[in-house]
Amino acid sequence: MTNLSPANEPSIVAEAEAEQVARDRAGRKPLSGWRMLLPTMTPWLAVGLVLVGAITLFGIFGPYLVGDPRQIRDIGLTPPSGDFLLGTTQTGQDVLAQLAYATRGSLQIGILVGVLATALSAFFGIYGAYRGGFADEAFSLLSNVFLVIPGLPLVIVISGFVPRESRGLWTIAVVLAVTSWAASARVLRAQTLSVRNRDYVAASKVSGEKPWRVIVVEILPNLLPVIASQFVFAVIAAILGEAGLSFIGLGASNSATLGTMLFYAQNGFALSLGAWWWFVPPGLVIALFGMGLSLINFSIDEIINPKLKNLRQHRRRARKAARLERELARASRRSRPRAQETDAARDVEAAKEVSAR
Incomplete structure (x- = not known):
């Protein structure tokens, strides 16, 4: 079971982001030469195409x-x-x-x-x-x-x-x-x-x-x-x-x-x-x-200018990483009460054993 302690959350986020990028690259077909000359579809490009x-x-x-x-x-x-x-x-x-x-x-x-x-x-x-x-x-x-x-x-x-x-x-x-x-x-x-x-x-x-x-x-x-x-x-x-x-x-x-x-x-x-x-x-x-x-x-x-496309990709990855971090934070908050209940139950069992002796 994965340890969801705060110290390990950044590494988990990095691993999840790397897995997401690998899945995107694996499911993405290689672009042809002419397709690479076309702009990437974005909301701004869609609005421009609709207006024109x-x-x-x-x-x-x-x-x-x-x-x-x-x-x-x-x-x-x-x-x-x-x-x-x-x-x-x-x-x-x-x-x-x-x-x-x-x-x-x-x-x-x-x-x-x-x-x-x-x-x-x-x-x-x-x-x-x-x-x-x-x-x-x-x-x-x-x-x-x-x-x-x-x-x-x-x-x-x-x-x-x-x-x-x-x-x-x-x-x-x-x-x-x-x-x-x-x-x-x-x-x-x-x-x-x-x-x-x-x-x-x-x-x-x-x-x-x-x-x-x-x-x-x-x-x-x-x-x-x-x-x-x-x-x-x-x-x-x-x-x-x-x-x-x-x-x-x-x-x-x-x-x-x-x-x-x-x-x-x-x-x-x-x-x-x-x-x-x-x-x-x-x-x-x-x-x-x-x-x-x-x-x-x-x-x-x-x-x-490929720097503009790289900047947009970095922003998209940053949003994905922030979303994953929020999901992991919610998961860790949900798991902490269960861990506390488990520790309390163990303390009760230990107290019963001590009293029985």
């Missing part, structure tokens, strides 16, 4: 479930009701229909900017660092030039030179992508410089592999978590940047986005008239979508 998934589904299928967002009616600034779930604008347009089409437009700009900015940063960062020499110096100089110039004023200047009738989704996406790739390229360059000197990359070069194959097969898989994190951040920055441009009148003139909704709400004096249903929904969608992508980005950071 819900808003994405609303932007994709919402326009098919609502009416014409440009239809003008003779009921202006109607609060939310059964006929119009999010009310109407100053000219009687359905806010819910506008929100569905605006969400789709903002998602399109976010994806376009994310893909373009990630492609530019990967080319100038990874290819330049792998080639080295003049190419690396030229790409680094170009990156430094874009880093020195403030991003928002540069976007405003470039958008201001584009004619209003030519400012569509693609134009705004190209402007935002061109002005947002430099910082990511510097990060990828530093990561590539540390990877290109490893043994397996040198072995691929010696075996006569082509440069593009070495980059795609040997270097790029090691940088996928960093690239994924940069893509998520680029999408967030693109949606916020487009909303800022549209709010000051430099956004896409022939497309509906969340920024254009805020722009028209400002021009229609929605805040001063108390029409909260006109400007709160687009702002709330931007905030929730940005929060969801940020939570996903935090989970991706665990792959980039």
Whole structure:
């Protein structure tokens, strides 16, 4: 029988914790290479996926479930009701229909900017660092030039030179992508410089592999978590940047986005008239979508920085150890009265033997 004295409780806790860890490892299947590149499911990641998934589904299928967002009616600034779930604008347009089409437009700009900015940063960062020499110096100089110039004023200047009738989704996406790739390229360059000197990359070069194959097969898989994190951040920055441009009148003139909704709400004096249903929904969608992508980005950071995952695992093990310690403490408290009763019974038996003698 195990002795549950206070002196032995820490060792029992340590043994129980070690047994629990061994059982977890024994029942856990080894992860494949691609599975190790995916973030571990956590409550924060689940919340982020739910938010991003819900808003994405609303932007994709919402326009098919609502009416014409440009239809003008003779009921202006109607609060939310059964006929119009999010009310109407100053000219009687359905806010819910506008929100569905605006969400789709903002998602399109976010994806376009994310893909373009990630492609530019990967080319100038990874290819330049792998080639080295003049190419690396030229790409680094170009990156430094874009880093020195403030991003928002540069976007405003470039958008201001584009004619209003030519400012569509693609134009705004190209402007935002061109002005947002430099910082990511510097990060990828530093990561590539540390990877290109490893043994397996040198072995691929010696075996006569082509440069593009070495980059795609040997270097790029090691940088996928960093690239994924940069893509998520680029999408967030693109949606916020487009909303800022549209709010000051430099956004896409022939497309509906969340920024254009805020722009028209400002021009229609929605805040001063108390029409909260006109400007709160687009702002709330931007905030929730940005929060969801940020939570996903935090989970991706665990792959980039293993210390974060180890810290979370240590906290989980500490909670298990504390739970085991509480259970052992309750078990020891329950066993102590029984031990005292046994000792008392032994004393009584000894007293009877003495009296009998």
